[in-house]
Amino acid sequence: MTDQEILSAFTKILRDLLLDDSIVLSMETRRQDVPNWDSFNYINFIVAVEIKFGVKFKVADIESFESVGAIIAETKALLR
Amino acid sequence: MRPMMSWLPVAPDFRAELRTALESPDCLERLASLAQYRLDHLETLQLDRAMSRLTLKPGPGFTIVRLAILASSTVDHLSPAIRVAGLRRRLMIEVHIGPYGQYRQDLLDPASILHQFAPQFVLFSITARNTLAGVPLAATTAEVDETIARSIDELRLLWRQARESFNAAIIQQTFLNITEPVFGSYDRLVPGSPARVITQLNDQLSKAAAQDSVLLLDIARASERDGIDGWFDTGSWLHGKLEVTPEAAPLCGDMIARVVAAQRGLSKKCLVFDLDNTLWGGVIGDDGLEGLVLGEGSAAGEAHLALQRYAKQLKERGVILAICSKNDSAIAEAAFNEHPEMLLKRSDISAFVANWNDKAENLKAIAARLNIGLDSLVFVDDNPAERARIRQSLPMVAVPELPRDIAHYVRCLADAGYFEAVAFTSEDRQRADQYAANAEREALFELSGNLDDFLRSLQMSVVFGKFTPVDLARVTQLFNKTNQFNTTTKRYTAEEIADFAAARQTVTLQFRLLDKFGDNGLVSAMILRPDPKQPEVFEIDNWVMSCRVFGRQFEFEAMNIAVELVRQRGGKAIRADYIPTPKNGVIAELYPSLGFFSLNGKTGCTCWILDLTKYVIRSTHISRSGDAR
Numbered sequence: 233m234t235d236q237e238i239l240s241a242f243t244k245i246l247r248d249l250l251l252d253d254s255i256v257l258s259m260e261t262r263r264q265d266v267p268n269w270d271s272f273n274y275i276n277f278i279v280a281v282e283i284k285f286g287v288k289f290k291v292a293d294i295e296s297f298e299s300v301g302a303i304i305a306e307t308k309a310l311l312r
Numbered sequence: 313m314r315p316m317m318s319w320l321p322v323a324p325d326f327r328a329e330l331r332t333a334l335e336s337p338d339c340l341e342r343l344a345s346l347a348q349y350r351l352d353h354l355e356t357l358q359l360d361r362a363m364s365r366l367t368l369k370p371g372p373g374f375t376i377v378r379l380a381i382l383a384s385s386t387v388d389h390l391s392p393a394i395r396v397a398g399l400r401r402r403l404m405i406e407v408h409i410g411p412y413g414q415y416r417q418d419l420l421d422p423a424s425i426l427h428q429f430a431p432q433f434v435l436f437s438i439t440a441r442n443t444l445a446g447v448p449l450a451a452t453t454a455e456v457d458e459t460i461a462r463s464i465d466e467l468r469l470l471w472r473q474a475r476e477s478f479n480a481a482i483i484q485q486t487f488l489n490i491t492e493p494v495f496g497s498y499d500r501l502v503p504g505s506p507a508r509v510i511t512q513l514n515d516q517l518s519k520a521a522a523q524d525s526v527l528l529l530d531i532a533r534a535s536e537r538d539g540i541d542g543w544f545d546t547g548s549w550l551h552g553k554l555e556v557t558p559e560a561a562p563l564c565g566d567m568i569a570r571v572v573a574a575q576r577g578l579s580k581k582c583l584v585f586d587l588d589n590t591l592w593g594g595v596i597g598d599d600g601l602e603g604l605v606l607g608e609g610s611a612a613g614e615a616h617l618a619l620q621r622y623a624k625q626l627k628e629r630g631v632i633l634a635i636c637s638k639n640d641s642a643i644a645e646a647a648f649n650e651h652p653e654m655l656l657k658r659s660d661i662s663a664f665v666a667n668w669n670d671k672a673e674n675l676k677a678i679a680a681r682l683n684i685g686l687d688s689l690v691f692v693d694d695n696p697a698e699r700a701r702i703r704q705s706l707p708m709v710a711v712p713e714l715p716r717d718i719a720h721y722v723r724c725l726a727d728a729g730y731f732e733a734v735a736f737t738s739e740d741r742q743r744a745d746q747y748a749a750n751a752e753r754e755a756l757f758e759l760s761g762n763l764d765d766f767l768r769s770l771q772m773s774v775v776f777g778k779f780t781p782v783d784l785a786r787v788t789q790l791f792n793k794t795n796q797f798n799t800t801t802k803r804y805t806a807e808e809i810a811d812f813a814a815a816r817q818t819v820t821l822q823f824r825l826l827d828k829f830g831d832n833g834l835v836s837a838m839i840l841r842p843d844p845k846q847p848e849v850f851e852i853d854n855w856v857m858s859c860r861v862f863g864r865q866f867e868f869e870a871m872n873i874a875v876e877l878v879r880q881r882g883g884k885a886i887r888a889d890y891i892p893t894p895k896n897g898v899i900a901e902l903y904p905s906l907g908f909f910s911l912n913g914k915t916g917c918t919c920w921i922l923d924l925t926k927y928v929i930r931s932t933h934i935s936r937s938g939d940a941r
Binding site for chain 1 (some may be wrong): 389
């Protein structure tokens with residue numbers, strides 16, 4: 233799976249979660265860049281990604297992801 | 313295994329339907345029908361978000377309920393699931409969650425937001441961690457008992473505080489077994505092992521809840537069914553102090569809404585079965601009695617029998633059974649009477665409809681014959697086309713999406729939790745017999761033809777008295793489960809009912825009706841309170857009557873009795889409100905028929921008054937026996 237494919241899947245998940253089709257994610261997007269993407273919805277997003285991709289992130293990683301790109305990199309690593 | 317609501321159908325295109333719903337003028341109705349689908353954690357959040365965007369007040373048929381969760385872990389992720397599960401039942405559940413771990417202070421502080429919220433339901437969601445921490449591995453049985461007793465006593469104190477502050481119904485969550493084995497299988501033999509402490513904690517909790525009339529939310533049981541990994545995840549605990557995983561939230565929310573709905577009398581009442589390939593294997597019209605797959609000797613036959621056995625158990629706890637089948641009636645009934653392996657007998661079935669008509673029409677007929685609402689029905693049919701047809705034409709009927717294999721039908725019905733209970737009374741145990749007797753009464757009516765002769769031939773008598781402690785549970789249940797003959801649809805907690813019974817000036821009345829076919833049980837209850845400003849005027853706070861005894865002049869006799877009691881207390885008039893709901897139209901003309909005169913109604917209700925100086929006792933065919941006063 234390419235970064236771009238994962239990014240567009242992430243975008244769809246977050247649009248659904250926040251019910252906001254105007255959201256556009258990039259590799260550099262950080263949580264504070266997206267309105268309403270609070271810590272509660274961060275966990276919801278992570279769980280949705282875990283279910284969608286069949287992966288399980290480490291607790292330490294969930295705490296330290298800096299950007300969407302970091303989550304994508306870890307997802308790719310887990311899928312390998 | 314991921315906790316799942318497998319009995320709900322999968323949405324064909326949830327994403328598109330949600331977006332269409334948001335643009336639609338009847339958005340709330342659209343969202344309510346979306347709530348009938350099997351929604352995962354993400355879809356549940358979306359639906360809740362869509363609901364939160366509505367600015368309109370909920371329309372008729374939606375009831376607002378206030379639920380507070382007092383928790384020692386993070387439960388914020390449960391609120392969307394609770395609201396969506398409420399919407400599934402046409403309940404608008406407002407959820408209040410206090411600041412993390414502050415529930416004790418909130419309960420005690422009358423100025424807290426919790427007190428302003430005035431919850432009608434309080435859910436205690438407490439983790440077992442504190443108790444576990446207090447039990448060393450080497451603790452003796454006596455030491456373990458003492459620590460557990462202390463934890464339970466503390467909970468009871470919280471229950472009492474919540475009850476006294478809000479008069480709310482209390483729900484207590486059971487303790488998830490979040491422990492790991494320390495000794496292995498030997499854990500169960502060590503009093504202080506964490507696993508055994510949790511087991512004992514739940515045992516003691518159940519006893520205390522039964523004594524204090526507290527309802528349980530048994531997520532421990534649910535986690536045994538799905539596996540603890542579906543409900544509890546160490547990662548989620550460490551990261552966000554979630555005791556219940558986000559994946560389990562939709563089911564957990566549904567379980568909470570079930571208990572709330574059950575307390576509000578919204579649990580299902582009647583289980584309607586198709587016959588061919590549902591209650592038995594094969595098609596009786598084609599295969600004949602001998603060709604049916606049913607009973608010992610074949611795996612499929614035993615699976616059908618297991619379904620019948622489960623139905624019979626539900627019947628024993630008060631669920632009404634009915635048949636709705638495309639069949640020749642005589643042939644279908646013959647199977648009940650003649651097939652040796654049939655566990656369900658014809659007499660277990662309160663409404664038997666086998667013909668070639670549309671099943672939607674037949675379900676309407678069944679509801680009408682049993683005098684219950686269509687939304688009290690659960691329809692079980694192996695045929696996906698019939699299920700889809702009923703869901704489309706009668707969306708208020710619950711239609712479980714059954715698994716492919718009959719072997720799993722019982723599990724599916726059990727998982728759906730349609731018949732969640734808040735009590736198990738002697739009335740429940742007898743209900744099926746009462747419905748069977750009703751069928752005999754109908755037959756008698758057809759024989760006699762004349763209503764007056766029929767009523768006389770029933771040899772009815774009434775036993776009445778004030779609310780007594782032994783009947784409190786049943787009286788509460790009657791007020792909360794009755795939807796048709798319910799004049800104000802005020803719902804009460806058991807504590808409120810006890811308060812009415814204890815108040816000196818309040819007239820409380822409960823009625824049992826007996827006839828030649830047996831005891832119909834506690835069928836009606838009434839609460840009359842003197843107006844503080846005009847003590848000679850008594851107001852009916854609420855009056856309910858079971859649909860089982862409609863059309864027997866019982867309301868006349870009940871009013872005769874009420875009038876006599878109010879007169880004894882110096883009352884000169886009885887005032888009453890009729891508050892219309894989608895379900896109580898049957899009594900729209902009740903008060904004028906009893907001789908009440910119309911007053912200017914407040915909005916949303918009609919207002920009536922009965923002048924006791926002019927009231928003449930009505931003659932009925934009901935005699936008085938054993939006046940309990």
